[in-house]
Amino acid sequence: MLVPWNKLLSIAVISFSLIAIPFQGTYAYSEGILLIKEMENDDVLELQNDLKKIGFFEVTPTGYYGDITFSSVINFQKSYNLLVDGIAGPQTIGMIQSLKEIPIGQVSRGGVKRDKDVLLLPWFEKVNGLFNIGDIAVVTDIDTGITFQVTRTYGSNHADVETITSEDTEKLKTIAGGEWNWIRRAIIVEVNGYQLAASMTARPHAGRDDQKANAIVSRRSGGYGKGQNLDAIKNNKMDGHFDIHFLDSRTHGTNRVNQAHQQMIQKAYNFGK
Numbered sequence: 001m002l003v004p005w006n007k008l009l010s011i012a013v014i015s016f017s018l019i020a021i022p023f024q025g026t027y028a029y030s031e032g033i034l035l036i037k038e039m040e041n042d043d044v045l046e047l048q049n050d051l052k053k054i055g056f057f058e059v060t061p062t063g064y065y066g067d068i069t070f071s072s073v074i075n076f077q078k079s080y081n082l083l084v085d086g087i088a089g090p091q092t093i094g095m096i097q098s099l100k101e102i103p104i105g106q107v108s109r110g111g112v113k114r115d116k117d118v119l120l121l122p123w124f125e126k127v128n129g130l131f132n133i134g135d136i137a138v139v140t141d142i143d144t145g146i147t148f149q150v151t152r153t154y155g156s157n158h159a160d161v162e163t164i165t166s167e168d169t170e171k172l173k174t175i176a177g178g179e180w181n182w183i184r185r186a187i188i189v190e191v192n193g194y195q196l197a198a199s200m201t202a203r204p205h206a207g208r209d210d211q212k213a214n215a216i217v218s219r220r221s222g223g224y225g226k227g228q229n230l231d232a233i234k235n236n237k238m239d240g241h242f243d244i245h246f247l248d249s250r251t252h253g254t255n256r257v258n259q260a261h262q263q264m265i266q267k268a269y270n271f272g273k
Contacts, residue, residue: 007166009109013062029043029046029047029093030043032090032191033093034074034087034088034089035047035065035087035088035089035090035093036065036086036087037065037066037067037069037070037086038064038065038066038235039064039065040063040064040065041063042063043062044063044065044069045061045062045063046071047065047069047088047093047096048061048062048063048069049061050070050096050097051069051072051073051076052094054076054079054096055142055271056072056073056075056076057069057186058267058270059073067230070086072088073086073087073088073092074086075143076092076095076096077092078144079143079144079145080095082095083269091210094158095191117197117272118188118195118196118197118268118269118271118272119194119196119197119269120196120197120245120247120265120269121194121196121197121246121247122224122247122248123245123246123247123248123249124155124248124249125194127159127246127247127249128156130191130192130194131159131189131191131192131196132151133152133153133154134151134152134153134154135151135152135191135192136149136150136164136191137149137151137152137161137187137189137190137191138149138189138190138191139155139187139189139190139198139200139244140187140188140190140267141175141184141185141186141187142186142187142188142267142271143185143186144174144175146171146174146175147171148163148167148168148171148172149163149164149165150162150163150164150168151164151233151246153230153232153233153241153243154158154230154232155241155243156252156254157245157249157250157251157252157255158243158244158245158249158250158251158252159243159244159245159246159249160230160241160243160244161241161242161243161244162204162231162232162238162240162241162242163233163236163237163238164233165220165236166235166236166237167237168236169237169238169248170237171203172238172242174200175202176203180202180203180204180222181201181202181203181271182201182203183201183202184198184199184200184201184258184260184261185200185201185202185264185266186198186199186264186265186267186268186271187199187200187244187264187268188268188271188272189244189246195272196246197246197247197265197266197268197269197272198244198245198265198268199244199246199248199261199262199264199265199268200242200243200244200245200261201242201243201258202242202244203222203242204221204238204239204240204241205220205221205222205223205224205240205241205242206220206221206222206224206227206230206231206238206240207220207221207229207230207231207239207241208220208221208229208231208239208240209231209234209235209236209237209238209239209240210239211229211231211267212229212230213229213230213231213232213234214228214229214230215228215229216228216229217229220239220240221240222240223238224240245258245261245262245264245265246265247260247262247265248262
């Protein structure tokens with residue numbers, strides 16, 4: 001029996017569609033893949049490209065799962081409260097895939113949204129006049145995505161800032177890993193309509209919350225001895241202030257540019273592009 005040509009065409013189309021179905025979908029990795037150190041394949045290359053898109057991979061993807069990829073996966077897992085083992089399994093890859101579908105410019109590390117470009121502006125020529133003493137700013141830590149508010153209270157070579165509330169102080173301490181430290185951290189500072197690449201140390205110093213601001217006091221925080229009490233915001237459960245650096249800003253102690261801070265500022269800027 002002869003079958004009309006139009007029916008044959010319909011059967012062919014249906015058959016082709018059924019065959020093609022297993023290859024459709026957004027899952028770009030090999031099914032059930034588990035990526036670990038020293039692997040080298042297309043799945044690793046896909047992982048690196050996806051991590052780069054969402055801000056966790058800053059070098060050229062190669063397809064080799066080395067130390068850089070391992071550290072990138074660790075940082076991603078920490079940021080999204082996943083099992084921190086450096087292995088890209090279904091849970092980690094699934095989270096990465098869900099984030100990469102968000103349009104660029106609407107998501108940053110830790111799921112923090114942004115609606116404008118992050119600017120790399122010099123401290124002395126620009127930022128010092130944008131971020132004035134008394135101004136309130138929103139700080140976002142790149143690695144954790146935690147956001148909190150600060151006020152600039154002191155500083156000339158860079159911004160000396162203080163948290164506004166005790167809740168802001170708790171967020172800062174969480175960022176620090178539960179213990180104050182001098183580690184430089186890449187941050188984005190939003191102030192007066194600008195989002196600026198910056199770096200901070202989560203270590204309050206040179207002040208006491210229980211004493212009058214600017215008075216001469218002893219036993220100031222951070223190992224500082226007797227001197228002016230650089231703590232202007234009271235009842236925020238933080239003794240003293242902490243530092244925020246911008247492009248080409250300097251430390252107060254040496255009057256020199258600190259390269260560790262500058263590296264973190266560049267990290268924040270590259271992340272915010």
